[in-house]
Amino acid sequence: MRPDALELGRGVPAALLRVVILLAGAAIVVVPLQEGITIGTLFLLLPAVLASAYAPASPAPAAVIVVVAVLLALAGEDPLRAEVLVMIPLVHLFHVACGLAGVLPASGRVHLRALRSTALRFLLVQAVTAAVVVLVALLPTGRTHPVVEVLGLAGLAGVVLVVVWRQRVK
Amino acid sequence: MTTGAPTRIREPKAVAWFLARRAVRLQGWRRTDALVRALVCGAGLMLVGLVMHRVELALMGLPLVVGLLLTKTPSGTPSVTSARGPDTVDAGLDAVVGVTVKPGEGAVLSALRMPLSTTPGVGPVHLLPAADGEVRTRLAWNAWGQGIYLRPDYLFASHDGLHVFGPVVGVAARHTVLPPIEPLVPGPLPPRAAGLVGAHRSTRAGDGMELRDIRPFQPGDRLRRIDWRVTLRTSAAVGGALVPQALHVRERHAEADADLILALDTRLDVAREVAEWNAHPVGTDVRQGGSLDLGVRAAASIAAAYLRNGDRVGLIDLGHPRGGVPAGAGHRQLQRIRHQLVHTARRVEGSGDPVLNHAQVPPGATVVVLSPFLDDQLVDVTVRLTRRGRVVLAVDLMPAELAADRTTPWGAAVVSIVRAEHAMRLRAMAGHGVVVVPWGHDGAGGQVAAILRRTRGRRR
Known part of the structure; x- marks a missing residue:
């Protein structure tokens, strides 16, 4: 036996990941309701959240992300209002929790040290996002020059190409 | 009439390319729904936000895209291997079981199926950090029987489950857990007529x-x-x-020397819940605490005690005439009996005529019949053996308490009838000279030894 071997403990039930999905989903549902969006939230968002908790490795979490983004965009004009700032980490948490729950049966066990790198990475991504939010808040509002818009679209296209290139399976 | 080579149907190139791509996607590292979600939703929200001048859409898609940029595609072929363990272990012992994990480059999480000491079987899937090394767990062999104790199914994943490798079904490790032996004090047995060597006067x-x-x-x-x-x-x-x-x-x-023949009733396996008597136990061959479990433990303990005393002990499987073990002596005989007990207990086939005839029992041997005595046929053959001059001890394996089937109004009545018939059978055997002794969960080995001692005196 190697001395650096990993001793297997009991861990916590994998259903805890589904609980995290439900909690994040509940918060995602509550925010649009606070803004007065009732029909879209209850008839589109809530079923998608429940479906995501039941089947995390399905298109349901994507539907949650898209629907909540559209609902929030339609609800108000201020892009940096509190509801949006709260929703950014919530949607990310929902996405990560669904990704982890998708690789593990609901009857499995989760060992918390396995989530350490995921938690650090979550914080890193949120720090980068917060920096971009601060940058957006500092930029002047008003009409954007067409050249800047074209450059933005070209940059986004470049990012997408880089992502696709990096994520190709070797 | 034309002849020639058989025509070969060629697939269109597009179909062949599609099938090849699909085959590739099913093996090795592959993308998951989470990666597609992050790419489509993240980049899509940012694109729509830029086009529609809605910054909040772009901000909500930004973490997903950043996460993708920070993720490196894993490579290599992960593997999980386990060392071969012993084929046979004793019940009640514990051991450390380990597997060696090689996660490959870029794997962050591993979902590994490993057993737990608290639950029987191959255990649940554990989400662990994907580290190169050994993962081990401590197991306790509490339940006897044959089974798979380790099957390390595995799946490896990159950050946030964006890529996965597997799931791969691991190589199953099987073993036999021999029935436990409770310490008994063996008493003297009636010596057999043939042979003048042994430990008994x-x-x-x-x-x-x-x-x-x-x-x-x-x-x-x-x-x-x-x-x-x-x-x-x-x-x-x-x-x-x-x-x-x-x-x-x-x-x-x-x-x-003396011969002791243990006749175990493997036709029935009944426990406290009457409603479950006809149901096959889930995940195991034998009900824990049931009559067959008690019978196997009792037979193993009695056999160990008398073999240690130098006697010859044999086994008769009442449900399967060819499943017994001829009488013999020594430690090897004990192992043979324990293996055969595990083997016979896997074939519970419901009620059938018990086979216990005079020819199966060596001359002068003492017979211990272990059964819940739920049918008259076994009582008949036991009494017949006694009337032919054999010393027969009946060990009753019927649960002390029976729980009625609650799904039917006749549950309590059924329990009463079963109890009454069972008591009548025991009385009938006792009336014909068969000594009846119950074997409870707390064991009754000392009682059996004492009764065997008395039967020796009676026979003289």
Whole structure:
């Protein structure tokens, strides 16, 4: 036996990941309701959240992300209002929790040290996002020059190409 | 009429390309829904946000895209290997079981199926960090029987489950957990008629140590057996002359071995819940705490105690006539009986006629019948064996308490009838000279040994 071997403990039930999905989903549902969006939230968002908790490795979490983004965009004009700032980490948490729950049966066990790198990475991504939010808040509002818009679209296209290139399976 | 080579249907290139791509996606590292979600939703929200001048859409898609940019595609072929363990272990012991994990480059999470000491079987899937090394767990072999104790199914994933490798079904490791042995104090058994070697005092004269009688010398007696003190006293009584009539010899008991035959009823496996008597237990061959479990434990314990005493012990499978073990002695015989007990307990086939005839039992052997005695046929064959002069002990494996089936209003009545019939069978056996003793969860080994001791006295 190697001395650096990993001793297997009991861990916590994998259903805890589904609980995290439900909690994040509940918060995602509550925010649009606070803004007065009732029909879209209850008839589109809530079923998608429940479906995501039941089947995390399905298109349901994507539907949650898209629907909540559209609902929030339609609800108000201020892009940096509190509801949006709260929703950014919530949607990310929902996405990560669904990704982890998708690789593990609901009857499995989760060992918390396995989530350490995921938690650090979550914080890193949120720090980068917060920096971009601060940058957006500092930029002047008003009409954007067409050249800047074209450059933005070209940059986004470049990012997408880089992502696709990096994520190709070797 | 035309002849020629069989025509080969060629797939269109597009179809072949599609099938090849699909085959590639099913093996090795592959993308998951989470990666597609992050790419489509993240980049899509940012694109729509830029086009529609809605910054909040772009901000909500930003973490997903950043996460993708920070993720490196894993490579290599992960593997999980386990060392071969022992094929046979004793119940009640524990051991450390380990597997060696090689996650490859870029894997962050591993979902590994490993057993837990608290639950039987191959265990749940554990989400662990994907580190190169060994993962081990401590197992306790509480339940006897054959089964798979380790099957390390595995799946490796990159950050946030964006890529996965697997799931791959691991190589199953099987073993046999032998029934436990409770310490019993064996009593003396009725010695068998054949053979004059062993640990038990025979009723016949022989070369043992124990004094049997002092009698006049007869032709054929060995000279070293002459008791000179008695001989001189006798010759003095007849005048002092050492005549042949005055010679006396010391006669000793012979020492003989004994045969013990354990007849186990493997046709039935009943536990406390009457409603589950016809149901097959889930995940195991035998109900824990059921009659067959008790019977196997009792048979193993009795066999171990008497084999340790130097006796010959055999096993009869009442449900399968060819499944027994002939009487024998020694440690190897104990292992043979324990293996056979595990094997026979896997074939519970419901009620059938029990097979226990005179030819199966060696002459002079003591028979211990272990059964819940739920049918009259077994009582018949047990009584018939007793009437042929065999010493028979019936060990009752019926649960002390029975829980009625709550799904039917007849549940309580059924329990009453079963109880009454069972008591009647036990009384019938006792009336024909069969000693009946219950074997509870707390064991009754001492009671069985004491009864066997009494039966020896009765037989003499």
